[in-house]
Amino acid sequence: MNVNRKNHLEARARVLKALAHPTRLFIVEELEKGEQCVCDLTAMIGADVSTVSKHLSVLKQGGIVLDDKRGNQVFYRLRVPCILNFFGCVESVLETQAQDHVDCLTREGA
Amino acid sequence: MNVNRKNHLEARARVLKALAHPTRLFIVEELEKGEQCVCDLTAMIGADVSTVSKHLSVLKQGGIVLDDKRGNQVFYRLRVPCILNFFGCVESVLETQAQDHVDCLTREGA
DNA sequence: TGCCTATTTGGCTATATTGCCAAATAACGA
DNA sequence: TCGTTATTTGGCAATATAGCCAAATAGGCA
Structure with missing residues (x-):
């Protein structure tokens, strides 16, 4: 397996890994309906805010979502x-x- | 979040998780070309046979591949x-x- | 039967992920 | 400035994943 192919497979795997969690899939489904702030997502999910924030961070790192800070809230939306x-x-x-x-x-x- | 939706999200996450590894993506790409035995996949991947076998097991559990034993070889193919x-x-x-x-x-x- | 090849399973260690709490940071309004 | 709300970050414990080696299992053939 050559280096290019390996890098490409690793990149793909990172994207899939970012999606491969029930809470993160829930977030993606909700964002399909439109952007949401962390607080509303947290209320829907029912976990600690810090947990939700970390899931959002994983999605952001994976290139799945974008964030937009407005006032003291952060709104997330799908990137793709x-x-x-x-x-x-x-x-x-x-x-x-x-x-x-x-x-x-x-x-x-x- | 209701129980049905939760179960559904967990099921989706299991499928994505099964795919979310470079070696398993490699396997899927190779199987797109046609079925392959464990020995040939192992040669291409260059890891221990037991490692490859476990990756195949993950893909099988995730519903991504099917296996077919013929003689003393096991052939894997894509299921979907x-x-x-x-x-x-x-x-x-x-x-x-x-x-x-x-x-x-x-x-x-x- | 006994040997050889192909594959899976068990067991171990190293590493990564998850989820919570507590603390830090940022923005807003009194 | 101070207090409040929203969010992120650090740190910890529990759990899951990945990869190797060794051993078990299964099939084919002399």
Whole structure:
């Protein structure tokens, strides 16, 4: 595996890693509806503010969101518009799993 | 956040987590070309066979790949055809980052 | 059966992630 | 300036992940 390819794979992995947490996926889904401040996200998530802030920091480092400080609040928004399509594929994975589960139960019952 | 939504987010996160590693992304890219046995993947990756086997196990648990034992070899293949599109979005994230980096350098130079 | 190859599993250490609390920082209004 | 609110950062403990080696398992063949 050459160095370029390795770097590229590592870059991709960083992006995916930034998304790979339930709370961060929740944040992304909420930001699809429009920008949100940390305080509102925190209220919806129900974790410590510092925890939410750190998740936002991970998303920012991963290039998923942008922040904008206005007054004493910080508003976050999605940086890349395609995140929605992105999840289409994840859903396919989940649906395939679900179907396999159904198939499995059907076979057992037969 | 209700229980259903939470479960769904956790399921999505599991899929993304399974993909979020350079070696596993490499494997997925290679499997896009067609099925591969563990031994060939191991040779390409250059890590211990046991390490590669564990990565494959993670991908299998995540619903990304399927395995098929034939003789004393195990062949892995992609389970969901959309993985390619999937990466289109990750690429957009990376390109946006790259563009920002260029912008940043340009501003500095100005 | 016994040996060889392919793969998985167990066990270990090193490292990374998560989530909380407490403290630091920033902006706002009295 | 002081107090209040919003957010980030530091630090800690619990847990998860990654990679290696060694051992177990499975299949093929003499």
